[in-house]
Amino acid sequence: MYKILVIHGPNLDLLGAREIEIYGKTTLEEINDSLKRLAKIKKIKLKILQSNHEGEIVDLIGKAANKFDCLIINPAAYTHTSVAIRDAISASGIPAIEVHLSNIYAREKFRHTSLISAVCRGQICGFGLKSYLLGLEAAIELIKKK
Numbered sequence: 001m002y003k004i005l006v007i008h009g010p011n012l013d014l015l016g017a018r019e020i021e022i023y024g025k026t027t028l029e030e031i032n033d034s035l036k037r038l039a040k041i042k043k044i045k046l047k048i049l050q051s052n053h054e055g056e057i058v059d060l061i062g063k064a065a066n067k068f069d070c071l072i073i074n075p076a077a078y079t080h081t082s083v084a085i086r087d088a089i090s091a092s093g094i095p096a097i098e099v100h101l102s103n104i105y106a107r108e109k110f111r112h113t114s115l116i117s118a119v120c121r122g123q124i125c126g127f128g129l130k131s132y133l134l135g136l137e138a139a140i141e142l143i144k145k146k
Contacts, residue, residue: 001045002143004136005068005094006035007060008050009076015101022102026129034129038136054082061088069146070139071096072132079104079114090119095142099135100125 008028011018016027032048039046047068051057057078064071071094078085079100089096096119103126104111117123121142124131 001043002069002140003045003047003067004039004070004072004139004143005060005064006032006046006048006132007057007071007073007075008048009057009074009078010052012074012076013050013052022107024101024128026101031129031132035132035136038133042136042140044136044140054078054084057082058084058088061085061092061094064094065092068094069143070094072099072135072139073097073116073120074099074101074132075116076100079116080111081115083115086115086119089116095139096120097135097138097142098123098125099131101128101131102126 012028015023016025028050035046035048049060073096075082075085098114098116098120122138124134127134
């Protein structure tokens with residue numbers, strides 16, 4: 001059975017209550033439940049984690065090497081600032097998909113740069129919850145092509 005690690009970055013634990021005009025009313029629990037339902041249908045094992053701490057995210061990625069077939073990550077604000085997360089993804093050797101609920105390119109200029117995307121197989125943004133589900137579908141396709 002294929003194994004996929006999903007990492008949610010900082011402040012995503014506040015979804016459903018924070019900046020609803022940008023992120024909508026969907027909670028992190030609802031996102032996770034939707035991912036789990038799709039993973040069950042596709043016969044994929046998921047491990048889902050959330051952290052507000054850059055070092056913890058780096059540690060999670062580092063420990064994932066040789067344990068997971070793919071990584072789906074929403075680095076949130078760390079997308080634009082974290083060389084450490086970028087380097088962890090690169091060093092892990094795990095194919096990664098970057099996802100975002102909002103279209104980061106339609107927001108503030110500082111959000112238009114992703115330090116993470118260059119070490120990912122692809123990026124999906126702007127589709128809310130569907131970004132995650134499309135990310136899971138893409139991850140499964142990547143794994144199957146290995």
